Amino acid sequence: MLFLKLFKESFLFAYDALRQNRTRTFLSLLGITIGIFTIITVFAAVDTFRGNLQESVDKLGSKTVFVQKWPWGGFGDYPWWKYMQRPNASLRDYEALKERVTLADGISYQIGLSNRTLKYRSNSIEGVEVSAASHEYDKTWSFDLTEGRYFTEGESGSGNAVCLIGADIAEGLFPxxxxTGKQIKVLGRNVQIIGVFAKEGEDMLGVTADKLLLLPLNFARNVIDVEGDNYGPQIAIRGKENVAVEDVESELQGIMRSIRRLSPVEDDNFALNKTTILSGQLDQMFAIVNVAGWIIGGFSILVGGFGIANIMFVSVKERTNIIGIQKSLGAKNYFILMQFLFEAIALSLIGGLLGLAVVYALTLIATYGFDFEIVLNMGNIIRGISISIIIGVISGFWPAFSAARLDPVEAIRSK
Known part of the structure; x- marks a missing residue:
């Protein structure tokens, strides 16, 4: 009850300081407000981006490993001239992996042809990614269909002229x-649409099936060189749920080295890419952004902390005689200390809550004004309040300690 009473009185004193010295108090709290706003905005943005990234990773498959010519990255120390000499993932590699891999739920061979234009009567759509894949594509990629069905094993094996299309293609060509059942021309051949992918929207990694047209691999083999460099051939392997992706990667490395007949002293002439590589690189970037947010916000909070300390010293000076009267009536030193300390915390909390309110308003503007959702979760709210309390304690301790040590007789005579 004593602490609740102290806290209530401290908020009243803090409010009185705001009311009597509006400009001084406002400028002091502005630093806390800007600091909390900066730090929590950065954390909220990073958490939002990280959540979107995780959704992208889940779509690709956190258990999926891609056998490709080029390793993911492409910046820093990236010896592209070395990777250029590597062979592409071949159908021979794919067939051998299917026979020998034991830790996979599915293996598929895939190629892609970007930026194609499709037409149907008077309608057309640009920027279509035409891809072809072996039958187990549905086991290595996660997707839903809004209409139609997936390829049958017979259609995949025979290379029938059928395809699946994305939601944007369906809306653009067949409003x-x-x-389903319509025919369009792809790679110079008429193909029948048998299914439509559910609308997804583009994620952080740029992965979406909305403008994807998927063909059976054996159909594409009759038209183009599916092992050619122009089509970025890759083999996707999704590991079993109860097996760590590192174990799948280790098995794949051993088998691929055997398939490529590499000696123990030779380097791998293939890349094993996985989504954790992308998330790891982005996590490093997010960590740098977090540090930058702490630094920028920290300077503002430091200025605000000095401002609150200044307010508290002035408050102690103005209420010295009141402190003397309280002590003469039996108030203990800790009571005086806690009274002023809680007042400093209350001032800092007001600044912190204003900063959180501005962040919340920003999330609403971003979400409803620009259709870009930024999430202010409870963890960041607690973080903002905690920082405010800590700054209040640090800023208010010495003024409160000074007030607690005042001699009651001298304090009463001060006015």
Whole structure:
């Protein structure tokens, strides 16, 4: 009850300081407000981006490993001239892996042809990614269909002229009608649409099936060189749920070295890419952004902390005789200390809550004004309040300690 009473009185004193010295108090709290705003905005943005990244990783498959020519990265110390000499992932590699891998739920061979234009009567759509994949594509990638069905094993094996299309393609070519059963021309051949992918929207990694047209690999083999450098061939392997992705990667490395007949002293002439590589690189970037947020916000909070300390010293001076009267009536030193310390915390909390309110307003503007959702979660709210309390304690301790040590007789005579 004593602490609650102290806290209530401290908020009243803090409010009185705000009311009587509006400009001084406002300028002092502005530093806390800006600091909390900066730090929490950075953390909220990073958490939002990290959450979106995790959704992207989950879509690709956190257990999925891609056998490719080029390792993911492409910046810093990246010896591209060395990787250029590597062979592409081949159908021979794919067939051998299917026979020998034991830790996978699915293995598929995939190629892609970007920026194609599709037409149907008077309608057309640009920027379509035409891809072809072996039958187990549905086991290595996560997707849903809004209409139609996936390839049958017979259609994949025979290379039938059928395809699946993304939601944007269906809307662009067949507005207000079903796309299933229609025929369009792809790679110079007429193909029948048998299914439509559910609308996804583009994620952080730029992965989406909205503008994807998927063909059976054996159909594409009759038209183009599916092992050619122009089509970025890759083999996707999704590991079993109860097996760590590192174990899948280790097995793949051993098998691929055997398939490529590499001696123990030779380097790998293939890349094993996984989504954790991307998330790890982005986590490093997020860590740098977090540090920058702490530094920028820290300077503002430091200025605000000095401002609150100044307010508290003035408050102690103005209420010295009141402190003397309280002590003469039996108030203990810790009571005086806690009274002024809670007042400093209350001032700092007001600044912190204002900063959080501005962040919340920013999230609403971003979400409803620009259709870009930024999430202010409870963890960041608690972080902002905690920082405010810590700054209040640090800024108010010495003024409160000075007040607690005042001699009651001298304090009463001070006025």
């Amino acid at each position: 207000n009608q079903s796309a």
